[in-house]
Amino acid sequence: MLPVVRYSYEQAVDTAVTVLKEDGMDAIKLEGGAPSRISTAKHIVEAGIAVMGRVGLTPQAISPLVFLVDLDLKRRIS
Numbered sequence: 001m002l003p004v005v006r007y008s009y010e011q012a013v014d015t016a017v018t019v020l021k022e023d024g025m026d027a028i029k030l031e032g033g034a035p036s037r038i039s040t041a042k043h044i045v046e047a048g049i050a051v052m053g054r055v056g057l058t059p060q061a062i063s064p065l066v067f068l069v070d071l072d073l074k075r076r077i078s
Helices: 009-023 035-046 064-077
Strands: 027-029 050-052
Touching: 009 027, 009 035, 035 050
Parallel strands: 027 050
Antiparallel strands: none
16 A cells, blocks of 8 residues: 555656565555545556555544444444
């Protein structure tokens, strides 16, 4: 996974190539759905590198307490 920092498109592609070569990866994982992330993914794919993403809950983006409260509410409803 590429570190969560701001990259120019050229830096993102260069970093993706480096990570793939050094770590023997087959694809790069990106998180976030901001328009800049989508454009970054497009540039990486156009360079011939597979990009993976994630759909759904991103635990690092919420407080653990909120997550536990949500689970408790779901248990009460079912």
